[in-house]
Amino acid sequence: MLEAAIEILxxxxxxxxxxxxxxxxxxxxxxxxxxxxxxxxxxxxxxxxGLLQPLADVAKxxxxxxxxxxHVRPFFYxxxxxxxxxxxxxxxxxxxVAGPIExxxxxxxxxxxxxxxxxxxxxAVSALGSYGILxxxxxxxNKYSMLGALRACAQMVSYELSLSTSVVAMIFLFGTNDIxxxxxxQSGYWLGFIPQWGVFYQPIAAMLFLVGIFAESNRLPFDLAxxxxxxxAGYHLEYSSMKFALFFMxxxxxMIALSALFIIxxxxxxxxxxGMEGLASKSPYLLMLLQVVSLIIKIxxxxxxxxxxxxxxPRFRYDQLxxxxxxxxxxLGIANLIVTVLFVYFRNQ
Amino acid sequence: xxxxxxxxxxxxxxxLLGSIFKKDLISILLCLELMMSGVAVLFVLFSKSTGxxxxxxxxxxxMIISACEVAIGLSLIIALYRKKQTIYTDDIKIITE
Amino acid sequence: MAVxxxxxxxxxxxxxxxxxxxxxxxxxxxxxxxxxxxxxIYFQLGTVFISAVQVLINAxxxxxxxxxxxxxxxxEQFTNNREKSKWKLIVSTVTILVLLGVFALVIxxxxxxxxxxxxADNSMKTxxxxxxxxxxxxxxxxxxxxxxxxVACIVxxxxxxxxxxxxxAAAKSEDKV
Numbered sequence: 001m002l003e004a005a006i007e008i009l010x011x012x013x014x015x016x017x018x019x020x021x022x023x024x025x026x027x028x029x030x031x032x033x034x035x036x037x038x039x040x041x042x043x044x045x046x047x048x049x050g051l052l053q054p055l056a057d058v059a060k061x062x063x064x065x066x067x068x069x070x071h072v073r074p075f076f077y078x079x080x081x082x083x084x085x086x087x088x089x090x091x092x093x094x095x096x097v098a099g100p101i102e103x104x105x106x107x108x109x110x111x112x113x114x115x116x117x118x119x120x121x122x123x124a125v126s127a128l129g130s131y132g133i134l135x136x137x138x139x140x141x142n143k144y145s146m147l148g149a150l151r152a153c154a155q156m157v158s159y160e161l162s163l164s165t166s167v168v169a170m171i172f173l174f175g176t177n178d179i180x181x182x183x184x185x186q187s188g189y190w191l192g193f194i195p196q197w198g199v200f201y202q203p204i205a206a207m208l209f210l211v212g213i214f215a216e217s218n219r220l221p222f223d224l225a226x227x228x229x230x231x232x233a234g235y236h237l238e239y240s241s242m243k244f245a246l247f248f249m250x251x252x253x254x255m256i257a258l259s260a261l262f263i264i265x266x267x268x269x270x271x272x273x274x275g276m277e278g279l280a281s282k283s284p285y286l287l288m289l290l291q292v293v294s295l296i297i298k299i300x301x302x303x304x305x306x307x308x309x310x311x312x313x314p315r316f317r318y319d320q321l322x323x324x325x326x327x328x329x330x331x332l333g334i335a336n337l338i339v340t341v342l343f344v345y346f347r348n349q
Numbered sequence: 350x351x352x353x354x355x356x357x358x359x360x361x362x363x364x365l366l367g368s369i370f371k372k373d374l375i376s377i378l379l380c381l382e383l384m385m386s387g388v389a390v391l392f393v394l395f396s397k398s399t400g401x402x403x404x405x406x407x408x409x410x411x412m413i414i415s416a417c418e419v420a421i422g423l424s425l426i427i428a429l430y431r432k433k434q435t436i437y438t439d440d441i442k443i444i445t446e
Numbered sequence: 447m448a449v450x451x452x453x454x455x456x457x458x459x460x461x462x463x464x465x466x467x468x469x470x471x472x473x474x475x476x477x478x479x480x481x482x483x484x485x486x487i488y489f490q491l492g493t494v495f496i497s498a499v500q501v502l503i504n505a506x507x508x509x510x511x512x513x514x515x516x517x518x519x520x521x522e523q524f525t526n527n528r529e530k531s532k533w534k535l536i537v538s539t540v541t542i543l544v545l546l547g548v549f550a551l552v553i554x555x556x557x558x559x560x561x562x563x564x565x566a567d568n569s570m571k572t573x574x575x576x577x578x579x580x581x582x583x584x585x586x587x588x589x590x591x592x593x594x595x596x597v598a599c600i601v602x603x604x605x606x607x608x609x610x611x612x613x614x615a616a617a618k619s620e621d622k623v
Contacts (some may be wrong), residue, residue: 051526076475117570124498127506131478134513139470146517153514156506177570351553355486356454360461360480360540367465369538375470375516378481382508383464386484389500393493402576408496409577412503413588417595419508423515424599426565432518 011112015092018296019256024054026252026303033307051277056323064241072238076139081239081246085131087125088250091257094122095180098270098291109180110288117177122261123167129216129254130156133225133235133345136247140238148234151318152225155215157224158325163212165333166205169340170265183269195274196296199266208329213262215325217255219306221313224321225281259302263295270295353394360387373436374429378422385415449490453607457483495570542570 028043028051044050068074069153096118097112115121130153174182188196199206215222226234236247263269270291272280275308280287316324364384371377389408396404426436433440460483481504489499577585579602 117495117498120495120498120502120570124506125504127502130510131513134510134517137474138513138517150514150517153510157510352450352454352554353491355550356457358546358553359458360608362549363461363465366538366542371465373470375512376473379464379470379473379512382477382512383461383480384484386481386504390487393488393491393496396493397491402573403580405493405496405573406577408469409499410581410584410588410614412499413592416503416508416622417591419447419511420454420599421602423511424602427515427518428602436519 002046007108008112011110012093015095015112017099018250019092019253022256023249023252024058026256027054027057029303030307030310033304034311037308037311058245060292061241061245061272064264066242067240069238071141073139073141076135077238078243080132080136080139081243081250083135085246085253086249087128088254088257090125091122091261092253094118094125094179095257095260095264096183096270097295098288099183100106100180101288111179118179119171119182119261120177121169122257123164126216126254126257126261127160131245131251133218136239137235140235142238144231144233144331145235145237147231148225148237151231152218152235155218155222155224155321155325158322159212159215159329161207162325162329163216165330165337166202166208166212167265169202169205169206169333169337171339172337172344173198173201175344179264182264186268186301187197187271189274193274195268195271197266197268202266202336202340204332205340206262208333208336209262209265211329213255213258213323214306214309216258217251219251219255220310221316222321223315224318255303255306256299259299259306260295263298263302267298273297352434353390357390357394360384360390368389372438372439374422374426375436377438378419378426382415382419400410420440453483453487453490457487471513474509474512475518477512478505481505481509495573 031053032042032050042050043053046052046056051315068077093112094115096109098110100107100109102108111118113121133152133156134149137145137147139154140146170182171177174185176182176185182198186195186197190196190200194200214220226236231237236244239247271294272287272290273294276290276294280290361384364380364382364387367380367383368377371380389411392404392408392411396402429441430436435441457480460476460480464480467473467476481500485497485500485505488494488500547584
């Protein structure tokens with residue numbers, strides 16, 4: 001009993017520490033990436049290469065005065081950032097950072113919540129993601145905030161549909177909901193060097209999922225919820241100092257969690273990168289380490305992709321966004337699903 | 350475990366009470382949802398007590414039906430609000446225009 | 447057992463808040479919490495799949511619809527306190543008491559037969575094998591029902607064509623002025 005409790009506590013600490021510890025680095029990469037694309041230098045004064053800038057930002061957030069407007073609904077106003085952060089953290093519980101490992105005479109699974117329908121749970125929990133934003137928009141008692149929250153909510157609900165069609169297609173293809181089995185199924189190679197990743201089986205589903213991530217985490221080109229030029233700052237207009245920082249963290253953690261799910265479904269999850277086999281075959285512990293490193297490298301590539309897209313594409317107009325979601329992506333997702341189901345049916349004959 | 354039987358009965362009765370008393374349509378829909386979830390808890394408990402999986406499937410069907418009910422109910426409320434600017438049951442006494 | 451009692455108390459508190467809170471938005475968020483608590487109860491009972499579906503559909507979609515609609519129509523102008531009728535109170539209290547009595551009678555008399563069995567195979571595979579083996583016709587009909595609901599929602603909420611044209615014309619004339 002005690003042993004199990006300690007194990008779960010340790011896993012929780014690791015799974016929380018990884019994304020939260022990486023946050024300052026990600027924010028730094030985002031700023032420097034933006035500067036790189038706009039031919040300027042970006043933050044480079046605090047510490048070597050400006051690496052300590054995020055720490056300075058954290059200090060600033062902490063010591064800033066916390067403005068509490070008088071026209072808000074106090075309870076929900078305070079609760080909203082916490083709800084946003086907690087809901088963003090929840091899907092991480094189902095994401096394994098490495099394969100199961102034999103240690104202390106039993107098999108240890110590295111995810112906090114081990115279930116044979118892990119991917120299903122992760123999506124069920126990330127469906128709650130819009131509550132934090134809705135609460136913030138409503139509690140702020142401000143027309144801009146409310147508009148931002150309504151936009152965010154409608155957008156998240158509609159893009160969740162095309163996202164789930166792609167997930168269902170992948171579940172059909174692998175025939176399982178177990179994340180470990182999915183990763184196992186993607187571990188082989190074609191012709192000796194092309195990894196058998198899901199993206200090569202299902203490019204359309206991968207595209208739908210990628211668009212879905214951008215819409216779900218409210219990143220550009222889908223950041224209609226914030227839209228500075230139209231609704232000032234959207235749902236977090238009334239928030240300052242640490243409360244705003246919580247929303248900021250929630251957005252980035254949501255992004256990390258969804259990228260991890262994308263990698264599990266389409267890029268082999270924690271499976272080691274091509275070229276690492278020789279090193280990995282030496283010891284199971286080394287293999288585990290390499291798996292963690294591979295997952296981190298893949299997520300880092302995804303984060304760079306997010307930054308890249310953010311500073312490349314302009315923001316959509318709202319009707320364009322809705323039309324894209326309902327009239328293009330959803331029919332495409334359903335057609336893709338039907339083709340996949342037929343393919344799986346005839347393969348299993 | 351038997352405490353959940355009482356819980357489901359309580360949820361059902363509370364939802365019934367609310368849907369009788371509430372004056373605005375959205376609250377009535379909320380209370381109907383409460384009643385539905387009470388019955389769903391009972392179905393899962395039956396599945397536990399009999400060992401059959403059928404009642405769990407009934408819960409899935411109930412979720413489908415409650416989704417339909419809520420969607421249509423809310424869209425009716427919106428249509429009503431557009432026409433009459435009210436959501437009170439007392440104010441809707443005439444069916445035709 | 448302690449977990450069971452705790453979950454029950456929390457569910458009861460949130461359910462009471464659904465019915466007795468003055469603001470409807472608070473009631474909607476309490477309903478969300480009730481649904482999440484019920485998902486936890488399902489999890490505690492070992493029906494993991496139903497629990498996940500509860501979070502995904504009831505908490506993730508249905509409750510969001512409620513909140514969304516409440517924000518669309520300005521609810522601040524509506525409060526739950528309008529005139530109350532005495533007879534409604536008496537009649538409904540009696541009804542509820544009778545119902546609760548019947549429930550208690552049934553549960554108390556069958557508490558032995560309602561003993562808890564272990565669900566041996568509760569996985570998604572067996573569940574859906576049963577669904578597509580025995581209940582495939584009701585399942586298909588449920589999908590048709592969903593489709594009908596979608597169409598009905600669109601028909602009910604969409605403006606008629608001439609209304610849209612009128613609104614557009616009004617907007618345009620305003621622009622010119």
